[in-house]
Ligand SMILES: Nc1nc2c(ncn2[C@@H]2O[C@H](COP(=O)(O)OP(=O)(O)OP(=O)(O)O)[C@@H](O)[C@H]2O)c(=O)[nH]1
């Protein structure tokens with residue numbers, strides 16, 4: 520005998536649309552298409568809202584209740600030793616802000632790129648402090664493998680120590696001779712693409728803030744980077760009235776104390792077509808949801824060599840007849856894999872395997 524079926528819950532009526540512009544644990548700030556921002560509380564513990572979520576909410580006095588989260592296009596995570604937490608959704612682009620100084624961690628960069636790959640989000644690497652010519656040249660060179668992989672890398676001096684610095688010095692021969700892999704960025708990103716931004720010559724093109732603004736236009740971009748790279752400086756320059764916008768969130772929350780430590784949404788234009796999401800922290804990018812056997816597919820320098828492996832389930836760590844291991848041996852040639860990148864792969868594989 521079949522069990523009696525429970526009657527479906529009646530649809531909630533009077534739901535309003537809204538965009539989550541900041542999230543603070545059990546409450547968040549929602550921006551309706553028209554009207555004032557409202558503090559909302561998700562209904563039920565399982566409803567974990569993040570910045571960028573499109574939600575359906577019900578007003579109740581001066582606050583609101585989130586009833587539903589619309590389907591997400593993508594979702595990014597952070598992690599610490601014990602926990603993984605989602606923190607931003609529905610992104611078009613992730614701007615990874617690095618700088619000539621302090622020296623950036625390639626490991627952290629790789630993690631951010633892998634997270635983007637896994638969620639089909641276009642990454643944009645920006646190398647700031649181009650006015651610090653010597654350290655900038657070194658950092659630009661360290662990014663050569665990433666340009667060769669087809670990633671967009673943009674030079675920038677968002678707040679030069681001496682305004683109007685001269686042209687950048689050449690940064691020597693590097694992976695520019697390597698053939699960039701087929702374009703992996705979204706077609707729209709190719710608009711306004713200039714020679715030298717991807718793949719391109721060893722000497723970076725003159726750094727222009729306008730180029731960056733063009734790439735932000737019409738998109739929702741998450742910006743993240745290590746401390747000291749110039750993120751606050753960049754946001755203050757790119758976002759008209761940044762302080763006012765954070766102020767609005769603080770006002771909605773009736774407190775200023777949360778707003779600097781959480782992920783925050785900024786509109787770049789009055790029409791609300793372009794947005795920048797500021798996210799503090801970098802090292803703790805969450806990758807635990809990734810299957811270690813998928814990792815190679817998210818690393819564009821490693822991916823093409825997987826087809827050459829003898830075993831279909833090769834981990835590329837110790838198997839005979841491994842195409843990836845071969846490419847590491849021939850790392851200086853075009854299409855080779857650098858020792859650094861292989862180390863990043865094997866470390867991450869081990870980390871993901873131990874989590875699984
Ligand atoms: N030389 C030089 N210095 C810069 C440039 N952009 C930013 N800075 C300086 O770098 C330092 C760090 O900049 P911030 O904007 O505070 O960096 P941040 O990434 O927000 O750092 P946290 O606040 O620690 O997260 C400041 O002293 C800036 O003035 C640049 O293009 N060239």
Ligand SMILES: [Zn+2]
Pocket residue numbers: 825828829833834835836838840841842843844
């Ligand atoms: Zn292999």
